[in-house]
Amino acid sequence: MTAPFRQQDLEDSALVDTRLTVPGMRCAGCIAKIERGLAEIEGIDAARVNFSAKRVAVRHSPRLDQGDLVEALRHLGFEAQALAENPLGSNDKESRALLRALAVAGFGMMNIMLLSVSVWSGAGGVTRDLFHWLSAIIALPVVAYSGRTFFASAWMALRYGRTNMDVPISIGVLLATGLSVYETFAGEGHAYFDSAVMLLFFLLAGRALDATMRTKTRAGIGALLSKMGKSARVLGPDGGTSEIKAENLQPGMVMVVASGDALAADGVIEKGRGSLDNSMLTGESDPEPVETGSVVHAGAIALSGPMEVRVTAASSDTVIAEIARLMDEAGQSRSRYTRIADRASRLYAPAVHSLALLAFLGWMLAGAGWYQSLVIAIAVLIITCPCAMGLAVPAAQVVTSGALIKRGLLVKDGSALERLAEVDIAIFDKTGTLTLGEPQADLSPLGEKQRQVALALAQTSRHPLSRSLADALKSEGTRPAQVEDIAEVEGQGLAGTWQGTPVSLGRPDEETTGMASLLRIGPEETIITFADGLRADAKEALAKLAEQGILSRILSGDRQGAVEAVAKALDVPATALAKPQDKLALLEDLRSKGQKVLMVGDGINDGPALAAAHASIAPGTASDVSQQAADAVFTGKALMPVALAISHARRCMAIVRQNFGLAVVYNICAVPLALAAIVTPLIAAIAMSGSSLIVVGNSLRLARVKE
């Protein structure tokens, strides 16, 4: 279909690949629209959508740049951003390695089981010995390959004088294999190859699920990360501009900032005037008017322009870098958090190991030979090997995380769920968290005719106010009027002709407070005001949190008046004018009082607080820093996912505790059999798979819970 262009491209130069993230694709129709729509564009050879990661890979001629592709997708109706590498790092390798290990363990388990069943049902003599040998030949490489994850982690823990869940697992698997090899050589007794490999299979299934969940949510978050201020257009000596990455900016360079751009470095305005949205940086909701000589900071977003900004501080010296340093320090405490599985294994490992030792000593004293005593001790270790324990946590967390994804919340990992379940106080940022963080047009002063003209003008511009106006009008079902000769004058607005009348949409003449646009149709003038509205369900979400015993409060960097208005509407205490340091100090204070804080925020200024809090959630529109610092990210316009996160996390932990209970009950039943030396490989296999299936089944109940 693109044959003529391809010919031309070959003459130009080789094709290049660009990857873009398109968070808005939701259905098969979107896939078809994007792939076919892009392929029709001159210069694009092929486009392939990855729906799970919400990405498009485009193969195109080098004549097109990222901006052209983003624009092309915008015409198709999708917001898109060109993608650098995923800043959260890829867990892909880990989950692939686990899947491979799982496949090998599954292969080994099934084949050994096939042989074992024959032995259990009475195969004897040479046949039995042959089957044991075959089992050994399959089991040894499988254990060596699939068990590496556990052995490596157990070895690490032991080297530092600690213990984790992998230590009893490794000891159990290795002893079961070792004993079975010995018995195979000796040509008598029982072989536990099936137990060892089955154990690995079930545990790897848990790990693989866990890793898949992390990869999935991280891909989702990666797709949301914006390319905020990562590069700047720099004015060259010849008057042309070139795109330079933020880390390569030098003081003295002049950046050209158009409306909608995020500043990549601190600087002073050399030329031009406009207004900046500082909400990401300070929480301030009203735009700040700036003109020649004003000092501006990286992370601010230009609402109007163009402006020329001379860089005074770049990358590591900016205000953002200072906040990043605070965040690093604040994040320390969270990395010391011990997960519930490790806490359980601290009790569990010493208990089963001393039990095995006691069994050995007991049977020795009772007069059994050292060989028989050893076999019994190993049987105790095999039967207590924490198969159900290993699945207890990941199974419940994977199901919960899947349920939360459907409700618009991406939880980064299992540890985050555990911490979310423990919080007892919630602190909210205002701008962009309790509010939507984007200007909402007040359409009430507009008549039908004005709406149509306004939409026709607004939809052609990339200015944030125009976009918001166009979105609001489109969602009302307005159809654009036939406006001709539309032209955009940077810094002024849009002008065109409608049925012979000159029409325009632009900045109001007089300095109005807040954000506003002026719509002119001939002599008629209408002012459209914009305000940052509360999320529609903010009150319900806070009420649901209160229901769960979590009190909320607001901590914002915005002005007193703006914060008070929101605090009053939601009926919660509030603190205004908080700097990042103040937010951090309040969190420290609450922590020293023994409270576990949930921080919900979106701005760069919330970053340190998000990193320091016991658990944290950021909206999908948040700055990159916040999304990376947060444990979970919620998408969409509702605040309810925050409240749901807590209730789901608590329910998940309740199930985890039940699972542990089931595992303990299983041990209470199975251990006496092992101590009495009546455990056969058949009993071990039934007990192990039975307890694992019960735990998984119990966890699946989480998926069926309704709010």
Next chain:
Amino acid sequence: MSGLLVLIPIALGLGLLGLAMFFWAMRDGQFEDLDGAAQRILIDDEDEEE
């Protein structure tokens, strides 16, 4: 007994074949976009030649 000598290698061989196919599928990226694969079946085939 002699039947086992034939059947066991066949069983193991088939298992290994399945394992090899899984490894190939993973390397080939067959599991990259599971949700997408579920959606794509709903896309109508259009005449791509236009």
